[in-house]
Amino acid sequence: MLIGIAARRGAVLLATLGLGTLLGCGSATEAPESAEPGMSPAGDMRNSEAELYVASARLWRPMSVSVCWENPGAGDATQRQWVRDAVARTWEARSGIRLNGWGTCAAGAMGIRINISDVGPHAKGLGNTLNGVAAGVVLNFTFNNWGQSCQNRRQYCIEALAVHEFGHVLGYAHEQNRQDTPGSCTEPPQGSNGDLTIGPWDLSSVMNYCNPQWNGDGNLSATDQQGVQQTYGVPWVSMGGNLTSAPTVAARGTNRLDVFARGADNQLWQRYWDGAWSTWGSLGGISLSSAPVAVSRDAVTIDVFALASDNTIQRKSWTGTAWTSWSSLGGNFTSGPTVASWGSNRMDLFVRGPDNKLWQSYWTGSVWSPWGALDGTLASEPAAVSWGANRIDVFARGTDNSIIQKYWNGTTWSGWSSLGGSFVSSPTVASRGATLLDVFARSADNSLWINTWNGASWSGWTWLGGELASAPGAVSKASGHLDVFYTAAGGEVRQASYRNGW
């Protein structure tokens, strides 16, 4: 589960993308920058990029790239917006890559520099080799000289070409350059090759010249989407804010999420979704010494817990009509808490003690049990979830930085077992249904990983990308749904959502 593995996955996409033959546009040709091997004569609407499949070393890190126009015209704002929108609804919408700026290039600007010219559209390289390169990407808005068949479908051509060229920007080579290109695809390889292939050879890729839909009509194929997620992570949206801890999230139903984190004032902050997101608001009260943790045990209530500066655990509850003030559950602990609930009259709180063991207190509708030590040697705060009555699964980071698990089956506690991996944060866990578990954690390169228990076996750790400055927080509000949150550098909270797919 090295980061390098994720980077290597990127190559797959490269192989699958390709503007290829401009079947749709008829005869436009991507003109080469200068004569590049394999270029078609002008007029046949082919791309002439220099590089072809994904070069894993050419992926952008960090996953934020500035884009500027070298020669924007007063009359081409609409066309420039088509380009930006086409990239936003494809590569950006389906992954964690972010393409920012889009203004006029300053002298010596780094990032992607787009030149508008009536020649064959092309990119001068793949991925980060384009960083700061003059006219690194050339796009055609007029088609008077090159690609005249686009004159009666300019928006279609501009958008489809933009999606293809930005595939090269992200580091993807032409699909037909792959070694496993079938004989039925007779388009010659063009440009550089990648070093990694993702998925089987993909006729439908926007990077495949043999795609019967020219440039995929500007729509990513399933494999293109798989590839961009494997190289730039799953999509996320910013929730803004200025938070100083990991977020936590509770779901009171399929139409309600409550996200909490510690603010810059060390107090509890909340943002909720009930079909639309509220703004961030402070709930105040006490200074928190840990990230908060929240659970909804029914469709009405929320219980929030955190470590206070005197190392006790504190609770604050939403009764359905009002917030209670903070109340102490005592103890003397060395981590933030976690909480699980399998019903409206049951909560189980876990926390790490000064002995690094797992400690528990449970609530059965009216009173909390005394704190009691279980076992283990925890290197982080724990994470817990209940996927059914009398079932609790607890996770933590172990002393070897792997994620370890212990569960209650209604009768006895299991011992600790390891899910492997190497992480720098505490884990978080959500359950999409009975017997199902999804565990998340942050690795040393600040990316998010997931490991899924399907009732019979663990999937193994899978890279989800992201740029984490905190541990993650996750919840499942409906079958097949996961919502994962983390705090990024600068204090904004980000959300990634799974709806039977990221």
Ligand SMILES: [Zn+2]
């Ligand atoms: Zn190309």
